Structure formats: C-alpha cells, structure tokens
Amino acid sequence: MAVTRPSDPMPAAPGVGIAALGDMRAERRRRRLGDVEWGDLAYRVYVTGLACLTVGLVLSGAVGDEALDAGAVESVRLEGPAWVGLGLAVVVLLAVRSGSRGGPLALEAAEVHHVLLAPVDRSRALRAPVVSALSRGGAIGAATLGLAGSLMSQRLPGDAMPWMGPAALFGAAMALTALGAALLTAARVVPSWVPVMAASALVLWSVADVAGRGPTAPATYAGRMVFWPLHEDGASLGLLALAIALPVAGALRIGGLAVEQARRRTDLVGQLRFAVTQQDMRSVVLLRRQLASERARRRRWFPVPRVLRRWDDFATWRRGVGAICTRPCAPAASCSA
Numbered sequence: 001m002a003v004t005r006p007s008d009p010m011p012a013a014p015g016v017g018i019a020a021l022g023d024m025r026a027e028r029r030r031r032r033l034g035d036v037e038w039g040d041l042a043y044r045v046y047v048t049g050l051a052c053l054t055v056g057l058v059l060s061g062a063v064g065d066e067a068l069d070a071g072a073v074e075s076v077r078l079e080g081p082a083w084v085g086l087g088l089a090v091v092v093l094l095a096v097r098s099g100s101r102g103g104p105l106a107l108e109a110a111e112v113h114h115v116l117l118a119p120v121d122r123s124r125a126l127r128a129p130v131v132s133a134l135s136r137g138g139a140i141g142a143a144t145l146g147l148a149g150s151l152m153s154q155r156l157p158g159d160a161m162p163w164m165g166p167a168a169l170f171g172a173a174m175a176l177t178a179l180g181a182a183l184l185t186a187a188r189v190v191p192s193w194v195p196v197m198a199a200s201a202l203v204l205w206s207v208a209d210v211a212g213r214g215p216t217a218p219a220t221y222a223g224r225m226v227f228w229p230l231h232e233d234g235a236s237l238g239l240l241a242l243a244i245a246l247p248v249a250g251a252l253r254i255g256g257l258a259v260e261q262a263r264r265r266t267d268l269v270g271q272l273r274f275a276v277t278q279q280d281m282r283s284v285v286l287l288r289r290q291l292a293s294e295r296a297r298r299r300r301w302f303p304v305p306r307v308l309r310r311w312d313d314f315a316t317w318r319r320g321v322g323a324i325c326t327r328p329c330a331p332a333a334s335c336s337a
Contacts, residue, residue: 017120025128056147065154073156077230079210084226085219086206088174088239093199095178099185100192101291102261104137105129105254106269112262123255130183130251137175145171149226158229166228170236173225173243180246187256265291 068076098104107116107129115125149167153160185195208214222239224231268291275283 017118018124021115021118021120021125059147059151060154063151063154067157068155073230076156077227080227081223082206082210082217082220084170084223085217085221086203086210086223088177088222089199089203089206089217089219091174091178092181093196093203095182096185096195096199099182100196102186102258102265104179104182105133105186105257105262105265107262107266109266109270112259112266116257116259116262121255122257123252126254126257127251130247130254134176134179134247134251137179138172141171141173141175142168143171145174145226152226156229162229167226170222170225170239173222173239176243176247177239180243180248180250183250183254184246186258186261187250187253188258189253189256 095104105126107126111129116122118125146164146168148171149163149165150160152167153163156163181195181199185192202217202219205214205217206219209217209220218238221233221235223236224233225236225239228236268287272284272287272291275287
C-alpha cells in the first residue's frame with residue numbers, strides 16, 4: 001500500500017472541497033471584521049499615514065532640491081541603471097533564500113494544520129493567500145519606488161510625475177518578480193540550491209557590471225526603467241514579462257509547498273509578531289535568526305586562517321562559510337571541505 005508523506009499533496013476531491021473552503025474563509029472574514037474596533041483601526045491608519053509623511057519629508061529635506069549639472073546627470077544616466085539592477089538582483093536573491101525555507105507565505109496555523117492536509121488541490125487552496133501576498137507586495141514596491149522617483153525628480157531634470165511613474169512601475173515589477181521566484185522555489189519545482197545559485201550568480205554579475213569589470217548584466221537592463229525620463233529603453237520591458245510569468249507559474253505550482261516548512265514558518269512568524277508587540281528586541285533577533293535557519297554547517301566550504309577563527313567580529317561570517325563546526329572535531333580531516 002502506498003504511503004503518503006505529510007509534505008506531499010493529498011488527492012484532490014472533485015470541486016466540493018474548494019467550494020467549502022471558500023465558504024469557510026468568507027465566514028471567518030465576516031467574523032473577523034465584526035470583531036474589529038473601528039476606532040483602533042482608524043488610529044492605526046492615522047499613525048501609519050503620519051509616519052509615512054514624516055519619513056517622506058525627512059528624506060526630501062536630506063536629498064535637497066539643487067539641480068545637478070550636465071556632467072552629473074550624464075553620470076547618473078550611465079551608472080544609475082547598474083546600481084538599480086544590483087538592488088534588484090539582491091532582492092531576488094533574498095526572496096529565493098526565503099522560498100528555500102518555506103517562504104514567502106506566512107499562513108495561519110489553521111490553514112497549515114487543516115487546509116494543507118485536507119484532500120483538496122493544494123494549489124487552488126493556496127491561491128487566495130498567494131494573490132493576497134502578491135497584491136500587497138506589488139503595492140508596497142510601487143509606493144516605495146514611487147517615493148524614490150519623487151525624490152530623484154528634485155535633483156534631476158523633468159517634472160515629478162515622469163519620474164514617479166516609471167519608478168513605481170519598476171517597484172511593482174521588482175516585488176512581483178521576487179515573490180514569483182520565491183513561490184517557485186518554495187514549490188520545489190527544482191532543487192532549492194538551483195535558484196539560489198542562479199540568483200547568486202546574478203548578484204555577482206551585477207557587482208561586476210557596477211565595477212565595470214564585466215558585460216552588461218540582465219538586471220541592469222531592467223534598472224533602466226527607472227531612468228526612462230533620461231532615455232527610454234525597450235529592453236527594460238523584459239522585467240514586466242518576468243513580473244507576470246513568475247507569479248503566475250508560482251501560483252500554479254505552489255501545491256508543492258512542504259507542510260513541514262510551512263508549519264515551522266507559521267509558528268515562528270506568530271511568535272515574532274507577538275515579540276514585536278511586546279517590544280522584546282532580544283526575542284525578535286533570536287526568532288529572526290531561527291526564521292532564517294541560521295545554523296553552523298558541519299563541513300567547511302574552504303579552510304579559514306586560524307587567526308580569523310578567534311575574532312568575535314567574524315562570528316556571523318564564520319557561520320556563513322561554515323568555518324566552525326557545530327561540534328568539536330579533533331581530526332582536521334573530518335572538517336575539511
């Protein structure tokens with residue numbers, strides 16, 4: 001008799017389970033909205049809006065409004081896309097690393113314990129959380145980069161709207177691309193180390209491009225979207241294609257999400273939110289490290305000089321490269337790469 005592992009999708013029930021799941025979520029939403037104190041909600045919106053306005057004013061004052069000369073504008077036009085592309089590559093790498101550890105979804109405990117183990121199509125069951133995460137991420141990316149475009153318009157030639165529009169579009173596309181890559185990694189379409197290595201190679205390529213030591217990186221072409229007021233480049237539209245293809249593919253294949261990773265991430269995120277509300281920074285740091293699966297490797301990647309092993313300032317770096325084993329090992333050969 002075949003044995004079904006907890007991480008494998010359960011056999012899908014034809015149609016009935018998805019409809020019942022939709023009714024259950026709608027009822028939970030109605031009850032949750034009924035328990036909301038609208039005064040507290042209005043206060044949160046007010047505080048959030050005031051904080052965003054304060055941050056915008058502080059950044060605007062720090063950037064200033066003195067126009068750049070022609071030489072500086074040309075330097076921004078030539079070098080700016082490479083730096084923006086490097087930021088895009090780093091965001092994609094962080095998202096892929098999150099996907100390899102069960103992210104980017106942070107489901108509720110009931111969703112993990114009941115929905116993911118129910119005999120329904122897991123991809124269809126997770127479609128609503130995926131759409132919610134994508135819409136929220138796209139909105140945050142558009143708002144953040146739109147603000148950056150407004151700040152750039154204070155020093156660069158042109159009005160504010162021509163800078164804010166392309167920057168907001170780039171922010172939304174960057175967020176959707178990163179979330180789509182994370183969803184595909186979490187879905188285990190390929191081994192997790194494959195997208196992590198690909199994203200790492202993209203970051204190294206972008207670093208070489210910024211330093212002028214290599215050919216133009218793909219992320220640099222995407223970064224030109226932010227500088228459309230200086231020169232329009234159709235090659236940057238490829239980012240929009242990725243921003244559509246990757247989230248759609250991730251939503252269709254998210255059924256491969258491992259229940260064990262989802263359960264661990266749900267528990268840690270719940271504890272992390274509680275620690276934040278209690279302003280317990282020590283617990284926040286510890287839970288954040290657990291969420292990132294920070295643990296020392298049992299084997300070194302490459303030898304590290306003995307003098308560096310004794311410097312406490314290199315503790316995090318040593319954990320990253322596996323310079324120190326998780327347990328003492330007398331024979332040096334047992335810790336070799």
